[in-house]
Amino acid sequence: MTTQPDHGGQDLIPRPERTPEAIRTALARVAPHRLGDMERHKEQALATAIQDGKIGHLQAWLTHWHAQVEIERRPDLSARHHAALASVHGTTGKDDPAFRHGMIELAAVEDEAVRAVS
Structure with missing residues (x-):
């Protein structure tokens, strides 16, 4: 490791x-x-x-x-990931701005993690 x-x-x-x-x-x-x-x-x-x-x-x-x-x-990525998931799941649907923001943040966290391990 x-x-x-x-x-x-x-x-x-x-x-x-x-x-x-x-x-x-x-x-x-x-x-x-x-x-x-x-x-x-x-x-x-x-x-x-x-x-x-x-x-x-x-x-x-x-x-x-x-x-x-x-x-x-990584606590930094984990906290961002969990907050974004909470944002996505706490919305009223795909038209909710919080849903879009949460999805953008989830993608950003995933991208950062992939770059870190590549």
Whole structure:
């Protein structure tokens, strides 16, 4: 696992290496309730990769979950993520400006996490 934070904050755990087992182990530490989602997503990505004959589905799965761990392990990203989710879920619908703002913030958090792990 790498230990160099790139955001100046106190991380809950070091950033894991980019391997399925390291990411799964890290997720088990920071968000164990999401392990089932990770496994279901992996099976879906594997089936699609076999069907299409393209490894890109597995690479996308790994990047997605590496980014999810990045969000959960960093208090700054985690707080932004949870606030954006609360904003989205607390709105009256897609026409609500708070919904759009929350979705923009969710995308920004995801983008920052992907850039951090890429």
